Amino acid sequence: MxxxxxxxxxxxxxxxxxxxxxxxxxxxxxxxxxxxxxxxxxxxxxxxxxxxxxxxxxxxxxxxxxxxxxxxxxxxxxxxxxxxxxxxxxxxxxxxxxxxxxxxxxxxxxxxxxxxxxxxxxxxxxxxxxxxxxxxxxxxxxxxxxxxxxxxxxxxxxxxxxxxxxxxxxxxxxxxxxxxxxxxxxRFPGALAAEFLSKQLNGALLFLFELAVLFFVVMSVIMLTQAIRRIPVQYAKQVGGSSLYSGQRQFIPLKVNAAGVMPIIFAQSLMFLPSMIAGLWADQSETANYIGSTFSDFTSWQYNLVFGLLILIFTYFYTAISVDPNRIAEDLKRSGGFVPGVKPGKATSEYIDAILTRITLPGAIFLALVAIFPAIAMMFGITREFSQFFGGTSLIIMVGVVLDTLQQIESYLLMRHYDGMMKSGKLRGRTENIAMVS
The missing domain is CATH 1.10.3370.10 (SecY subunit domain)
Incomplete structure (x- = not known):
């Protein structure tokens, strides 16, 4: 304290x-x-x-x-x-x-x-x-x-x-x-109060258990947001005037969740289409009526299955358009950098693409689980308002903004030679030695 x-x-x-x-x-x-x-x-x-x-x-x-x-x-x-x-x-x-x-x-x-x-x-x-x-x-x-x-x-x-x-x-x-x-x-204080009142006195222990689960969910989302895969980069020796500068060893940080919250937003937008389209024929077809009612309920297993698959697809899609291995490889080649054991150019691009493909899968699966967790929370009796804080777009946005704000405050403190916000050291991503690949 x-x-x-x-x-x-x-x-x-x-x-x-x-x-x-x-x-x-x-x-x-x-x-x-x-x-x-x-x-x-x-x-x-x-x-x-x-x-x-x-x-x-x-x-x-x-x-x-x-x-x-x-x-x-x-x-x-x-x-x-x-x-x-x-x-x-x-x-x-x-x-x-x-x-x-x-x-x-x-x-x-x-x-x-x-x-x-x-x-x-x-x-x-x-x-x-x-x-x-x-x-x-x-x-x-x-x-x-x-x-x-x-x-x-x-x-x-x-x-x-x-x-x-x-x-x-x-x-x-x-x-x-x-x-x-x-x-x-x-909306959090009101949702928290409503959840507490819904449990009454005999549900105080259950309410504390829900808070503990919420804490671990938030910690998991922070891990997902901060997780990176480091690719080592070696820079060749350079001559500046009469001086010889030794090569530097840095790394390229590839985020496990490079797509951020965008896959959930895109998938959420598409999930409104089935019920809207089925509503046009709800009075004429039992199948359309079934589809409309099923996809209007975000706690149904059909809704969450399709929602999760869409998030997996959009995570790969958005990662592919936001992280370009060819551009990274070209930038490395121009700046005299190379990945140890990998030839510069096309081989480096393929190497980065292979790693990106592998780390995107667990990131996409975890993102899908975070997205459907509010529905799971509602199935266990948590109120609709409070369940929104157990995952989904809301939680990822909150975690991302808070981390970014803390990193900015951290940088101000470190520039003035003060201790940072965290007792264990610096916030990752702001002050570590990272290869500047743009």
Whole structure:
């Protein structure tokens, strides 16, 4: 405890770090306050929360702003959608590939296109969002309400984008990811209280057991996020003027889960299609009715089987497009580096690809298990709200953002010659000697 208090004191002793932390807290407070400002023309007393399926997932990410029909009801989710679209375009379309290679000017162009696409997506989603609000809660003309809501929701999304960018520039951590994490974490106290009340006094021991399981699940996700496979790299001796520099031995860190949370997001999006399509013929076919009811229940074994298989497929797909062994091998060759025992060039690329393929399988299986664990938790009697914190997209996002934020704080402390956040030493990934392959 004494070391922890000393670390907190050291954090606030650094002027720049203290200002950044206070800025982050201030921006987050504004974001949370906006989540409770209801859209003009909505009677909050008549609102009926729709938290089923995709709506429930969005409401979790947005910290209740969706069910509150607030001005931040769509949050930064349209921006996330636009970013994913642009990311896929930079892989598939040569024009965007060229733009990405233009350096800072290319990134500015891509960011501008992303913002414009965000506005378009927000306007489209605003229409769909208005349709989810029950008619009793709308206190003005429906057409006028739709038009004004589209404008307000778009302005709210743009403002959330601005907050996220300000957190990145003036605060700590990645602003966009931070806003998503805060939305998720804001639901935790209520979910924890509801779970405790549901168990009552005779279930106190069971509640403690659930907390212990949650702790081990979080630790497992941290291991998955941090796990890397090191490929040793040797750099040849170099001559600089009259000096001879000995070769350096470093390593390439290949993450076991290089795809991050994207496979779950892609798979989750596709899992809504079977029930939506089957709903078109539900009244005419018993099979369609069965498919619709089965895939609307995320605790059914059929749903989780298909969900897990999709995550396996998307993990390999997203790893393949995000980690390019050919580019890594070329960069190593240009910088005079080589993998011991492997010829530079094509042989190095094949070697890296083989290792990447092998480590992706256990990472994909573990990611699939994490994704379906909330359904397993619900099957054992845990409430729906609390079960969302036992895995899935929510937990992976929270762990990733917290680790990234701690690493940034760690770097500030180490630059000022203070002890780090962890008693055992440095946080992995920020301060170790890693081969810079880009």
């Amino acid at each position: 004494k070391k922890f208090l000393t670390t907190i004191k050291n954090i606030f002793a650094i002027d720049d770090l203290r200002v950044r932390i206070l800025n982050t807290i201030g921006f987050i407070a504004i974001f949370r306050l906006g989540s409770y400002v209801v859209l003009p023309g909505v009677d909050p007393n008549q609102l009926k929360a729709n938290t089923a399926g995709l709506f429930g997932l969005l409401d979790t990410f947005l910290g209740g702003a969706f069910s509150n029909a607030s001005i931040f009801a769509l949050g930064i989710m349209p921006y996330i959608s636009a970013s994913i679209v642009l990311q896929l375009l930079t892989i598939a379309v040569p024009y965007f590939q060229k733009m990405q290679k233009e350096g800072e000017s290319g990134r500015k162009k891509i960011n501008q296109i992303t913002r414009v696409l965000t506005i378009v997506i927000t306007l489209a989603q605003a229409v769909g969002f208005v349709a989810t609000i029950n008619a009793e809660a709308i206190a003005i003309n429906t057409t006028l309400f739709t038009i004004t809501s589209m404008i307000v929701l778009t302005a709210g999304t743009i403002f959330c984008m601005w907050i996220g960018e300000k957190i990145t520039d003036k605060g700590i951590g990645n602003g966009i990811s931070m806003l998503i994490m805060i939305g998720i974490v804001s």
